[in-house]
Amino acid sequence: MRTAYDVDTVRAAERELMTHLPPGTLMQRAAAALAAACANMLGRVYGTRIVLLVGSGDNGGDALYAGARLARRGAGVSAVLLSPDRAHPEGLAALERAGGRVADDPFEVLAAADLVLDGIIGIGGGGGLRPDAVPLARAARGSNALVVAVDLPSGVDADTGEVRGEALRADATVTFGAYKPGLLIDPAREYAGVVHIVPIGLDLPSVPAVEALQHADMADLLPTPAAESDKYRRGVVGVVAGSARYPGAAVLAVAGALRGGAGAVRYVGPGGDAVIARFPETLVSDGSPARAGRVQAWVVGPGLGDGPGVEEVLASDVPVLVDADGLHGLDPEVVRARSAATLLTPHAGEAAALLGVAREEVEAGRLAAARALASRYAATVLLKGSTTLVADAEGPVRVNPTGTPWLATAGSGDVLSGLTGSLLATGLPARDAGAMGAYLHGLAGRHAAQGAPVTAYGVAEALPTAWQDAARPNPQ
Template sequence: MTHATPAHPTLVNPHDRAVALLTVAQLREREHAAQASLPAHTLMARAGAAAAHFLREQIVHAPSALSTKPVWFAAGPGNNGGDALVAAAALKRAGIACEVCMPVEVKPADARWALAEARAAGVPITQTPPASFDAYGWLVDGLFGIGLARALDGVFAELARLLSTRRRSDAHVLALDVPSGLDSDTGNVVGGGPAVRASHTLTFIGAKPGLYTGVGRDYAGAVSVAPIGIDTAVSLDSAEIAWLNAPALFAPFLPARDFATHKGSFGTLAVIGGDTGMCGAPILAARAALLSGAGKVNVGFLGSDAPPYDAPHPELMLHDAAKLPLDAMDAVAAGCGMGSSASARQLVERILRLDAAVLLDADALNLVARDAALAAHVSEHARTRRAPCVLTPHPLEAARLLGVDTAELQRDRLASARALASRFEAVVVLKGSGTVIAAPDARLAINPTGNAALATGGTGDVLGGIIGALLAQRLPPFEAALAGVYLHGLAADTLVAQGDGPAGLAAGELAPMVRRLMNRLFYAPKP
């Protein structure tokens, strides 16, 4: 060979790391710059070697029933198929049985070279898949990568369905670069066609946003990154790059818990909401705020059936919302169970005129969406108070704020979050699988924590309370949103790992786990 391939390629696990998420355009730019100074076929050789290394590591540590079975590759007609062929050749030379299904012979020059390598190594190559996959161990999706522009069809659509069916029966399915059929920028399925549902994805050069948001998390499975020798290092404050949310982005902003601190050191929060019949929502948010470290937590109810005190947490101070001294608050979280009455609208306007940090959720967002004057106040808050509001919409609420339908909003979650942040000059938390956090200065992050346990009533109220508490503790709005979303999702992940979900996890169970995680991760005594 005329190119160097590392004996042990670098593989990066993005777990708990602030990893740059690169769009197709950003990846192409870096790829073309690297190719200009490298011998022919180098990047494909490195990608294939990384895939082979990943598979060897998995096979070595697999139960014998899996480790003795051959690896089956599905190779597409482009460079993704070339990566699969190089990996198959490397495995064959390492003494691991493998087979390639290539319905259409590869076309690009690099992939033609890879095909010659596979043939020289003696890799069996067929045009049709087997009648059954029971004889195989790992199944590898090398059909299409980030360049796919239209829905999978014909034999490739059928292969995608076969691989996805096997994955649903707990088979080990590895996608090379991205699951075939998945848009690596948006996390949507290309053209509404089929896509491969993988258990693992080995993505090349850098991580992609579509692997972490939309349906991407479901299709990608566990993601590893193979940099293949291309430098993707960028500054954490770069506004052009989206980031995978991780403690490195927000931990430096958490307040110290010195011996000499007191309740005033950690701020006073007001949670406003709870119209008649909906008083549970602000109670959930306030409890979460208390357990997330706020010094003092007040609750202001709009409804006539508000409780006199909260028995599990009598530390919470409960009020009629109209009588609560909002001017004395460091932060206000408004909207949970607030309703849409005239008094609710007046309260939101009053809150937006405060010097305090402000979070708007749920009904407060719906009031803003249909009231141009309130919308203008949201933007004005950032300009006159020198701190943007935090908005925490789910997709339907976000669509109302943008004046589009939900399908259009979900078509590109990153662009939608950026548009909202720009329009309202606010920090936006666009909830959903792979929550997107966008700042008005164009900073963007995708959150990797959380699971289906959060698909139950009240979890959004808990999130609002956590972020509100962090705002009261004087975290900047963007970092408060990053921290709140990360810990909220991590609490759900931890509870599911303990067997307390995903089915049946109640929203109220999240806050005690958030408290435990905050203390364990950021405030544990140093030995």
């Protein structure tokens, strides 16, 4: 499991560690790791031109000490001091002893740089760059230099992933001791580039703020039939989806459900003929959900329009996944009163409607929106998007690490709903089912797309390959 910790937790761990170390040791560890990472990215240090953008905090000190190490290896290192009177004095002295210098013309050295180290703002920042830093950030990005962020790109929020002003987009980020949530969650994640985490000896708590499944976790969690399993013991998922206007939603939701681990799929709705034509193994009913037969979980909403079924499904005593049209006008009190788990799977627009805010607010603060929805509905929430998050009332928020922008295609969410509902029917908790469904869906999207446009049905067809891939704890 990849874990991320909020700023307060990281700082507390740093303070505790520093009580057992000589003064300055922790910064030297960070600087040594930062310099080594930069050297690896450059490939050759001697003769390269490196520019340090130095703020007044510890990140500026890290950058100065790392610059000193690179200068001793033959790099030409220039420091641009944003607050000269507040620059880390020992770090600046170390840089000058090693042959580095303070730049006379920051824009001249930035234009010629091979690598720029962003040490402007540390993990405590979050309101965007100050006006005096913006031209320097733009000059760094406008050059041909590799931009490397120290711990976190300047101008992004470490705890939330929000970007509330201008920020410096990095090609790579070297972060110390632990991931910070903003390195895993958009929009900040896009500013981080490739993230390199380096250990510095922090003793962190067992429960993080944010976590992300990895292949090894998937291999442990994926349901596997036992020798005595039959289709009913493996779980039956019911799907209430589709309408005269959107019959394809029924087909796509069933396509995902059939590949999600449950032993059987019951379909209820007006799309029965289309579903049977594509998937004859589906158990189709044209009545109400209550008369369709026993299920271990329900999926309701994809392409449903204003058709019936949502209230009846929510009145059941089994886990329910609510998506798309099922989310329209969803009553928090009805959901909160349920005895079984409820998993809501909105995209940003649907989440905004449920919260009564603008879509832009959800997209800018995805972590806060997911947590707010989970609290309001006392449910597990899978917030879809460029960073898919799974949140419930307690425990770390899960961030999905798989996917591709090609998944932004019509019907993709219907496949995800069916797949995740099927995982629910196997007996997985809603949090695990949501995170695993997003992981498999994202992996299938990669397999199906291969860098080209993909259809939702193509994603569904790639799910078995994704499952096989995720079932290997150590993929090659």
